Amino acid sequence: MRTTEETEGFDGEASNTSMISGASSPYQPTTEPVHALNVLGGLRCDLEYLRSYFGILKAVEVVLSIIGFICIETVMMCSPCGGVYFFEFVSCSASVVTGVLLLIFCLNIHTKVPHINWNLTDLGNTAISTLFFFLSSLVLACINQETDAEIAAVVFGFLVSGVFGLNTFLAVRRYRRGNGSQGAAQANDYIRARTASRGEMEARSEIA
Structure with a gap:
């Protein structure tokens, strides 16, 4: 013991x-x-995207949308006010959504969420922003009291509509090019699979 x-x-x-x-x-x-x-360190600013056409266009869209929103916010009196409210909503929404997308692409957050088609999302945002900015600018141009703030908002509204339109055109080309390359890759995979299966069948017949 x-x-x-x-x-x-x-x-x-x-x-x-x-x-x-x-x-x-x-x-x-x-x-x-x-x-x-590690998660925080994975967020880095992609300077190459900021120098690209899409990065530059998005930055210009955000700046012009904010300027248009500031101009319409300085309107003190309106009659009728439907055009002012419509332009205010469009400029605010476009600046926020486009700014969020700009941050997502600049910080490479879209690479961490691959199940979302970001090219299609960007295309939808630019197309909708183009349409609504043009409509709101047209309505405000027809219904206003010709104040300096309203005229400036109309000018910036049509200007940002053109920028969004150019972005939409480039986004459509990118989306079609992406789908074309994806379709070609799928076709090549199908051809390889068929070729492999035929080779395997011929090998089996020779063995038999």
Whole structure:
């Protein structure tokens, strides 16, 4: 039988061993903070996108939409006010949505959510913004009191409509080019599969 001193010594050695193994264990509480730092570190500004046509157009669209919104917000009196309210809603919505998309593409957030067709999303936003900005600018041009703020809002509205229209044209070309390359890739995969299956059938017939 072990004596009390031997038992206490054994317990002390076991506790020291457990402390050493716990200190060298890979499952440390620092795993979660490191993961958070990796997630934050993955967000980086894509300067190449900002220098591209789409990045420049989006930045111009956001700036012009905000300027148009500021101009329409300085209108103090209106009669009727339907055109003013319509332009106010369109300019505010377009600046917010386009600004969010600009941040998503600049920070490469779209690469972390691949199940969303971002090219189609961008195309839909630019097409809708083009249509509604043109309509709201046309309505405001027809129904206004010819104040400086309203005239400036109309000018910036038609200007940003043209920028959104150019962006829509480029987005349509990009979307068609992307679908064409995807269709060609699928066709090549189908041809490879058929060729492989035929080769396998011929090999089996020769063996037989």
